[in-house]
Amino acid sequence: MSSTVITNIATLVTNDPSLGSPLGLIRDAAVVVDGDRIAWTGASSKAPATDNRVDAGGRSVLPGFVDSHSHLVFAGDRTEEFNARMSGRGYTAGGIRTTVAATRAASDEELEAGLTRYLSEALSQGTTTMETKSGYGLTVADEERALRLAARHTDEVTYLGAHIVSPDLADDPAAYVALVTGEMLDACAPHARWIDVFCEKGAFDGDQARAILTAGRAKGLHPRIHANQLSYGPGVQLAVELDAASADHCTHLTDADVDALAGGATVATLLPGAEFSTRATWPDARRLLDAGVTVALSTDCNPGSSFTSSVPFCIALAVRDMGMTPDEAVWSATAGGAAALRRTDVGRVTPGAYADLTLLDAPSHVHLAYRPGVPLVSGVWRRGVRVV
Numbered sequence: 314m315s316s317t318v319i320t321n322i323a324t325l326v327t328n329d330p331s332l333g334s335p336l337g338l339i340r341d342a343a344v345v346v347d348g349d350r351i352a353w354t355g356a357s358s359k360a361p362a363t364d365n366r367v368d369a370g371g372r373s374v375l376p377g378f379v380d381s382h383s384h385l386v387f388a389g390d391r392t393e394e395f396n397a398r399m400s401g402r403g404y405t406a407g408g409i410r411t412t413v414a415a416t417r418a419a420s421d422e423e424l425e426a427g428l429t430r431y432l433s434e435a436l437s438q439g440t441t442t443m444e445t446k447s448g449y450g451l452t453v454a455d456e457e458r459a460l461r462l463a464a465r466h467t468d469e470v471t472y473l474g475a476h477i478v479s480p481d482l483a484d485d486p487a488a489y490v491a492l493v494t495g496e497m498l499d500a501c502a503p504h505a506r507w508i509d510v511f512c513e514k515g516a517f518d519g520d521q522a523r524a525i526l527t528a529g530r531a532k533g534l535h536p537r538i539h540a541n542q543l544s545y546g547p548g549v550q551l552a553v554e555l556d557a558a559s560a561d562h563c564t565h566l567t568d569a570d571v572d573a574l575a576g577g578a579t580v581a582t583l584l585p586g587a588e589f590s591t592r593a594t595w596p597d598a599r600r601l602l603d604a605g606v607t608v609a610l611s612t613d614c615n616p617g618s619s620f621t622s623s624v625p626f627c628i629a630l631a632v633r634d635m636g637m638t639p640d641e642a643v644w645s646a647t648a649g650g651a652a653a654l655r656r657t658d659v660g661r662v663t664p665g666a667y668a669d670l671t672l673l674d675a676p677s678h679v680h681l682a683y684r685p686g687v688p689l690v691s692g693v694w695r696r697g698v699r700v701v
């Protein structure tokens with residue numbers, strides 16, 4: 314193992330609140346990487362001797378982004394659906410069926426090629442930890458396959474057999490819930506860390522979601538929920554009740570939903586790419602933050618409702634349209650994402666954490682929102698290895 318110091322960092326985001334702000338900013342900073350871990354942070358002038366030295370040239374460094382919500386195991390294309398929607402037609406959950414048919418028809422090689430393409434696309438934009446889900450197979454074999462392929466490339470894998478009721482059992486949702494909580498769960502649990510359910514009108518109601526998440530928990534999976542995306546509903550309160558790591562979307566919230574999130578350990582994960590791509594109402598991040606809720610920011614990368622792998626794009630949307638400050642949005646896309654995955658070893662630049670770093674070609678992290686759409690990520694280290 315060799316050690317490397319990155320010096321001459323104009324602004325370093327550590328997410329260490331003991332340094333005086335939530336982002337734990339250090340000006341004129343240095344970071345020492347030893348093997349796959351962060352060994353030291355501090356003033357550039359006080360950096361210890363190391364084997365290698367990288368000059369950041371007055372640019373900024375922040376933790377690699379933690380994207381805690383994506384759907385990357387799929388085949389097919391929904392350009393026409395997007396084009397139609399942008400021409401005036403509304404979005405419903407039924408569009409998922411198009412991707413289910415294409416995914417079932419695809420070979421393992423095709424699915425894995427797509428998955429690795431989107432993961433590397435995200436990595437080049439600074440994402441060093443990425444959760445991804447099944448949910449476009451909806452048979453025992455197709456869900457198991459999706460999770461097996463995903464687990465080859467990330468350890469944050471989520472079983473989402475309960476994405477929609479399978480078209481094969483459209484007339485008998487109870488039979489599909491029995492499959493999701495029975496044979497399908499048995500086949501999928503060995504490949505996954507998490508279980509998720511799309512709790513929404515047209516997908517699964519509160520009672521079905523509770524049964525699915527409870528069954529998953531009994532198999533050692535931890536819950537997270539697609540909650541309150543398209544309408545008000547029971548998802549958020551169920552998430553808090555079941556100690557889900559995250560309630561994702563949170564676009565339609567009552568005051569009681571906000572109070573529940575503020576009083577529990579469940580992170581609210583906001584996915585502005587979905588509202589952008591469906592011309593829907595933005596989630597109110599300001600309301601959540603002012604209530605004391607922990608907020609994460611992720612892409613929801615999927616072919617139907619949010620086909621972006623760019624966390625910087627989501628940061629810009631969150632600042633422009635959801636009431637977040639640039640500091641809050643950067644925190645939510647790093648430490649917030651880590652909290653939504655119940656991780657303390659990523660999303661921060663502190664001794665002992667994984668050396669996952671993003672170098673921006675800008676003097677400050679604020680430029681992520683100040684210069685939207687500009688490819689500022691000029692270097693990425695993952696587990697101590699420079700990969701971009």
Ligand SMILES: [Zn+2]
Pocket residue numbers: 382383384539613
């Ligand atoms: Zn999703």
